[in-house]
Amino acid sequence: IVEQNTANYPHYCDAKQPYGCPAGQAAYYGRGPIQLSWNFNYKAAGDALGIDLLNNPWRVEREPDVAMMTGLWYWNTQNGPGTMTAHNAMVNGAGFGQTIRSINGSLECDGRNPAQVQSRVDAYLRFAAVLGVAPGGNLYC
Structure with a gap:
């Protein structure tokens, strides 16, 4: 919240x-x-x-x-610090990593906070498994 x-x-x-x-x-x-x-x-x-x-x-x-x-x-x-919206990243095949870049990339991407990025990817993979969907590629920003 x-x-x-x-x-x-x-x-x-x-x-x-x-x-x-x-x-x-x-x-x-x-x-x-x-x-x-x-x-x-x-x-x-x-x-x-x-x-x-x-x-x-x-x-x-x-x-x-x-x-x-x-x-x-x-x-x-909103693109945020990325080049596309998080929605466009997912529906156009850019991958979960680009959602991280669009939402929090200036703090986490390009080696800034690899542990936080890994935590986000791990959570995404857990949700994808629960939903029974393929997570796709490009998981990291």
Whole structure:
């Protein structure tokens, strides 16, 4: 529901954005199924969904429907640090590794955090096995 490392909370405010951080310096931490973070992502998601998440980011942790909408918004529309959306990575054969790059690549890919990447791949493989589906190739970013 929320990012567990509270020490990170004050680091997700890009005050250079023209709208600033009206909910406070430490208000834009990771929330929801894809851990939406940063004031610019809350602004963009809120604008796309017709919800004022810039001024009230807590809705993502308090309202499950809002949490899921932000997760689906990011999955389907945002490249993040990658070159494609996570959705496009999966449906167009780029593989699970590209979903990692699109969601958290600047922190985990290109050798930055191999243990975390391995943990994500292991979890993905477990889910694929439970569902009885082939995991595909390109598992790592």
